[in-house]
Amino acid sequence: MLIDFILLFLFAGVPYFVFFEKTKVLGKEKIFFLSALLVIVGVLISNIFPQTISMPFVVIALLSSLFTLYKADKTNNLYKLAYYILFFNAPMLVMFGVKESTLYAISLLVTLLGIFLIGKYYERNYGSANYQSVTGITLVTPYAGLMLTIYLTALALYPPFPNSLMFLNGILNSDISTVWYLSVIIVFFGNFLIAARIMAKTVFGKPNTNVHYIDLAPKERWLHFAIFIILLVLSVIGLKELLA
Numbered sequence: 710m711l712i713d714f715i716l717l718f719l720f721a722g723v724p725y726f727v728f729f730e731k732t733k734v735l736g737k738e739k740i741f742f743l744s745a746l747l748v749i750v751g752v753l754i755s756n757i758f759p760q761t762i763s764m765p766f767v768v769i770a771l772l773s774s775l776f777t778l779y780k781a782d783k784t785n786n787l788y789k790l791a792y793y794i795l796f797f798n799a800p801m802l803v804m805f806g807v808k809e810s811t812l813y814a815i816s817l818l819v820t821l822l823g824i825f826l827i828g829k830y831y832e833r834n835y836g837s838a839n840y841q842s843v844t845g846i847t848l849v850t851p852y853a854g855l856m857l858t859i860y861l862t863a864l865a866l867y868p869p870f871p872n873s874l875m876f877l878n879g880i881l882n883s884d885i886s887t888v889w890y891l892s893v894i895i896v897f898f899g900n901f902l903i904a905a906r907i908m909a910k911t912v913f914g915k916p917n918t919n920v921h922y923i924d925l926a927p928k929e930r931w932l933h934f935a936i937f938i939i940l941l942v943l944s945v946i947g948l949k950e951l952l953a
Contacts, residue, residue, distance in 0.1 A: 712758050713766045719751030720803055721770040722796040724777060730789075737788035737838070741825055744792040745818055751802070752814050759807045764888060770799045771892050778899045782906070785841040787828030790907070791821045794864065797899055800892040805879035812950065813875040816863075816943050820872060823860040823936045826929075827853065834923040840907065845916035850924040856933040858912055863940060865904035866897060871940055874947025881951070 717723060726744065729735045735743065774797050781793035798817055802810050828838035830853060835843050847854030863870035876897070883889060916922065925933065 712754065712760060713762055716751050716755060716762060716803060717766050717769060719747045719754070720796075721773040721799040722777065723769070724773055724796060726792055726796070737786065738825075738829075741788055741792045741821075744795055745821070748795060748802070748814060748818065752811050755807050755810060761884075762803045764886070767800060767803055767888055767892070770803050771888065771895070774799050774892075774895065774899075778895070778903075781899075781903050785839045785910075787824055787831060787838045787840060790903075791825045791828065794824075794900070794903065795821055797903075798896055801876065801879060801896055804883055804889060804892060806882050809875065809879035809882050809950075812943075812947065813872070813879055816871040816875045816940075816947070819936060819939050819943065820860055820863045820870075823856065823933060823940075824864070826932065826936075827857050827860065830925060830929060835920065840911040842917055843911055843920055843922075844914045845912075846922070847912055849916045849922040852925040852930055852933075854912055856925070856937070858908065859937060859940070861904040861908050861912070865901045869944050869948070871943035871947045872900075874944060874951060878947060878950045 718725075722744065726740055729740050729743075730737075777793050777797045777799075781790055781797060784790055784793065795817065798813075802814055804810075805813060831840060831843060832838045846857070859870075863872045866873040866876055868874060880893060
């Protein structure tokens with residue numbers, strides 16, 4: 710029971726990010742790193758003390774997930790989006806088996822790190838990590854547009870990116886229940902709709918003539934390329950898990 714409470718807090722947020730946002734004790738960037746760190750701690754604990762989370766905790770995680778989905782839908786800030794999406798996927802982290810949860814968490818964290826770094830690029834070049842006014846980046850900043858498209862496609866659970874493969878592998882190895890079906894449907898379509906909304910608002914469309922567009926610097930391109938390679942490696946691992 711104690712481990713259930715600990716994992717619920719670490720994975721689902723329950724949702725402590727509201728406290729930090731309201732009090733401004735931590736900035737949005739630090740909230741993301743804290744959130745990622747606590748999820749990593751949760752993964753380590755679940756591997757050290759493997760057990761099946763009881764259904765009431767899964768329901769609480771799902772309710773927290775729905776609240777976080779609402780927050781993700783309302784924000785235009787890439788930093789906030791990164792940690793909202795992390796906790797939106799909480800039901801899968803507590804319902805999948807230990808191995809499947811670990812692989813999905815790693816894949817999700819790598820993808821969200823990419824989105825977070827795109828937020829850093831936005832803040833450095835456009836004054837903030839808000840993407841609402843920075844439209845049509847594919848046409849004027851092709852490197853940034855390509856990388857953000859890759860991260861959002863992975864987030865939307867499109868194969869052959871690892872998020873989709875780890876998600877499917879977790880589904881195939883899970884115990885089925887009514888809450889399980891509900892969680893899978895909500896998380897799958899939630900990830901897809903949020904990613905599609907961001908693509909429509911900033912990746913595609915007509916560039917904003919009031920914005921001076923600057924593409925990723927060479928060092929940033931190499932960093933994002935490294936993240937892309939990690940995603941490819943995770944895709945291979947996910948495919949092997951599906952075929953095993």
